[in-house]
Amino acid sequence: MNVNEKIKAxxxxxxxxxxxxxxxxxxxxxxxxxxxTHWQGRAYLSGFTGSAGTLVVTETESGLWTDGRYFIQAESELAGSEVQLFKMGQSGVPTITEYLANTLQEGSCVGFDGKVLAASNVLEMLKTFEPKKIKVCGEHDLLDSIWTDRPAIPSTDVFIHETKYTGYSCADKLNMVRQEMKKSNLNGYVLTSLGSIAWLFNVRGDDILFNPLVVSYALVLEESAYLFVDSHRLSDEVTNYLTTNGVTLKEYDEIDEILASSVVSGRILCPLETVNYYLYHVLVNHEGAEVVAGFDLVNNLKAVKNETEIKNTHNAQVKDSCALVGAMQEIYEKLDAGELVTEYDVREILEVYRRHQPLNYGSSFGAIVAYGANAAMMHYNPTKEKCSLIEKKGFLLIDSGGQYLDGTTDITRTFVLGELTEEEKIHYTLVLKGHINLSKAVFQKGCSGGNLDILARQPLWSHGLDYRCGTGHGVSYFGGVHEGPQGFRLTQTVPLQPGMMTTNEPGVYEAGRHGIRIENTLLVVEKCATEYGEFYEFETISYFPIDTKAIIVEMLNDEELAWFNQYHQKVVETLSPHLTGKALEWLKREAIQLSR
Structure with missing residues (x-):
C-alpha cells in the first residue's frame, strides 16, 4: 500500500x-x-523517515508535525501524498492540540495508543479539549490492524556494564536514587526511560539501533527495586548481578500488574514527561497511591558524570578522533586518485575505522554524510540506493559518532573539497566564530544553556542568519547520544554543573545551496571561586582538526584566532602518539596554525 492507501485503511x-x-x-x-522498528508506525504510515515527527489523521485530513531540522526532508518525502506538512514553531502554525481542538466537532473523540504518548501530553490535550467536550481514547493500537508485517518488540540478550566503566555498582546508584527520593518524601519512583534504566541498573543490550539499551521498565521503592524485563534475555551472570544488588526481576508485561498491587503505596513519583499515559492511568486509579508529578531523578543524576566516566570518556574521544583521522585520510586519498566516492561510501569507511578501535560498540547514530546542498537537511540520511556522488568542489558535511564501552561520542566537521563561493566562506567563518564564542565562555554557577546559547548565535544574527534548532545537546555515557536535561537552547533553564557534557554545534543551512556545521563536545569544569561566587568554563574534549581552507582569517578577532591555534595544537599533541604513517601525516597537514 502507498501512503494514501494506508491512511484510508x-x-x-x-x-x-x-x-x-x-x-x-x-x-x-x-x-x-x-x-x-516495532514502534516506527509514523514512518510506516506517512513515508516521512526523520526521527522526530507526529502524524495526525482525521476523517478528512492528515498532517505531519515536525521541527526545523526536517522541513526540507519532510517536504520531499511527503510529496505526492495527502499528508500536509505543519512546520512546528513557525508563525501561524497550530500545535497538534490546537489543530484538533479547532478542527473537530463538539463531542468528538481522539484516539491513540496510550503507551506511546506521554502523560503530560494527554493531560494537556484534555484541558484544551474540555470546552468542546472532546474525549480521548488511549486503549487501541490501530497499527496492529493495518501493519500486517509489523516487526516484534526487540528482545536481545542483556549484559552488564561493568563497574570499571561505570564507576558505581547498581546498588550504589539505587542508594543515590533513594537519597533523592527522601528529599521529596517519596515512597516510590516509576522509571520508563530506557537511558535512565540502563544507567541505574548498569544493564545494556541491542534493542535499538545505535543505542545500547534494553526495552524494560523499573520501579524503585524505599526497600526494594524492580526491573521488568523478559527473563529469557538474562543469563545466569546477569541475573546474579542484579539480584545481588537488590533487584527483584519481573517479566516486561508485569509492570501494570505490580503498579496496581499493594506493593505500591504512598507518594509515587511519576514523571509526566517520561511516563506514558497508559501507566499513568494505572497509577492514578490505584487507591493506595498518590501520584506525584515531577522530573526523572535518574536523568539528572546521570547527566553529571563521575570521575570514572569522565576519564573513560576522554579515552573514547581520543580513539574516536583517531578513527576519524584514518577514515578521512583514506577518503581524501581516494578522491585525489580520481576514484568514485559516494556519501554512502564515506559512511561505510567511517564504520570500518571505528570498528577497529578498542571497546567499540558500533556507531552512536547513523552518520550524516551530506555533500553540497544535501547538507542543508540537518539530519540527511544517505543510503546505498539513494546518495550523491562526491566531487572535488564545495563542502562535505560529516556528523558522526561512536559507541564505546568507555563512552559515547558525537562530532561534526564540514570539509572543503575544492572551490568555494564567497558566501560559503563567509557562512563557514561565522559558524566558526559562534562555535569559538561558546567554547571559551566563562559563566557563573546557576547559568543554564539558555543563558549561553546566544554566544553561538550572535555572529550569525549579526548577518541576519540563524538555525532552526538548539545549539547543543547533552551526551550520554554508553547510552543514547542525546541526553537531557542540559543543553544549549534559548528556552533551556537547567543550570549547567561540572561533569555535564554538551555538544556545541552552530550551523548554517541554506536550502538548495549548502549546509555547514562545526561540532565538538564540551565538558563543564570549575574555573574559580571569588567573592562574587563560583565560576565555570568548558573543556573541549573532541580532538579533530577544523578545516582551515574556508576560513576568512580577517573575520576572526585576536581571541578567536588564539583559541583556534591553541585548539589545533592540543589536537596534534593529543592524537600524535596514537597515529602513524599516512594518518599522522594527514593530521599534521590539516591541524595547522592560522596567521593573518
Whole structure:
C-alpha cells in the first residue's frame, strides 16, 4: 500500500472504534527519541523517515508535525501524498492540540495508543479539549490492524556494564536514587526511560539501533527495586548481578500488574514527561497511591558524570578522533586518485575505522554524510540506493559518532573539497566564530544553556542568519547520544554543573545551496571561586582538526584566532602518539596554525 492507501485503511479502523482523529507519534512505550522498528508506525504510515515527527489523521485530513531540522526532508518525502506538512514553531502554525481542538466537532473523540504518548501530553490535550467536550481514547493500537508485517518488540540478550566503566555498582546508584527520593518524601519512583534504566541498573543490550539499551521498565521503592524485563534475555551472570544488588526481576508485561498491587503505596513519583499515559492511568486509579508529578531523578543524576566516566570518556574521544583521522585520510586519498566516492561510501569507511578501535560498540547514530546542498537537511540520511556522488568542489558535511564501552561520542566537521563561493566562506567563518564564542565562555554557577546559547548565535544574527534548532545537546555515557536535561537552547533553564557534557554545534543551512556545521563536545569544569561566587568554563574534549581552507582569517578577532591555534595544537599533541604513517601525516597537514 502507498501512503494514501494506508491512511484510508487507518480511517476504516478509526470508524470501527468510534474515533474522529488518531495520533501516531514517533515514540515507543518508553517515549524514546530513537525507537525500534516495532514502534516506527509514523514512518510506516506517512513515508516521512526523520526521527522526530507526529502524524495526525482525521476523517478528512492528515498532517505531519515536525521541527526545523526536517522541513526540507519532510517536504520531499511527503510529496505526492495527502499528508500536509505543519512546520512546528513557525508563525501561524497550530500545535497538534490546537489543530484538533479547532478542527473537530463538539463531542468528538481522539484516539491513540496510550503507551506511546506521554502523560503530560494527554493531560494537556484534555484541558484544551474540555470546552468542546472532546474525549480521548488511549486503549487501541490501530497499527496492529493495518501493519500486517509489523516487526516484534526487540528482545536481545542483556549484559552488564561493568563497574570499571561505570564507576558505581547498581546498588550504589539505587542508594543515590533513594537519597533523592527522601528529599521529596517519596515512597516510590516509576522509571520508563530506557537511558535512565540502563544507567541505574548498569544493564545494556541491542534493542535499538545505535543505542545500547534494553526495552524494560523499573520501579524503585524505599526497600526494594524492580526491573521488568523478559527473563529469557538474562543469563545466569546477569541475573546474579542484579539480584545481588537488590533487584527483584519481573517479566516486561508485569509492570501494570505490580503498579496496581499493594506493593505500591504512598507518594509515587511519576514523571509526566517520561511516563506514558497508559501507566499513568494505572497509577492514578490505584487507591493506595498518590501520584506525584515531577522530573526523572535518574536523568539528572546521570547527566553529571563521575570521575570514572569522565576519564573513560576522554579515552573514547581520543580513539574516536583517531578513527576519524584514518577514515578521512583514506577518503581524501581516494578522491585525489580520481576514484568514485559516494556519501554512502564515506559512511561505510567511517564504520570500518571505528570498528577497529578498542571497546567499540558500533556507531552512536547513523552518520550524516551530506555533500553540497544535501547538507542543508540537518539530519540527511544517505543510503546505498539513494546518495550523491562526491566531487572535488564545495563542502562535505560529516556528523558522526561512536559507541564505546568507555563512552559515547558525537562530532561534526564540514570539509572543503575544492572551490568555494564567497558566501560559503563567509557562512563557514561565522559558524566558526559562534562555535569559538561558546567554547571559551566563562559563566557563573546557576547559568543554564539558555543563558549561553546566544554566544553561538550572535555572529550569525549579526548577518541576519540563524538555525532552526538548539545549539547543543547533552551526551550520554554508553547510552543514547542525546541526553537531557542540559543543553544549549534559548528556552533551556537547567543550570549547567561540572561533569555535564554538551555538544556545541552552530550551523548554517541554506536550502538548495549548502549546509555547514562545526561540532565538538564540551565538558563543564570549575574555573574559580571569588567573592562574587563560583565560576565555570568548558573543556573541549573532541580532538579533530577544523578545516582551515574556508576560513576568512580577517573575520576572526585576536581571541578567536588564539583559541583556534591553541585548539589545533592540543589536537596534534593529543592524537600524535596514537597515529602513524599516512594518518599522522594527514593530521599534521590539516591541524595547522592560522596567521593573518
Amino acid at each position: 487507518l480511517r476504516t479502523e478509526m470508524k470501527r472504534i468510534g474515533v474522529q482523529a488518531y495520533i501516531i507519534p514517533s515514540a515507543d512505550a518508553h517515549l524514546s527519541e530513537y525507537v525500534a
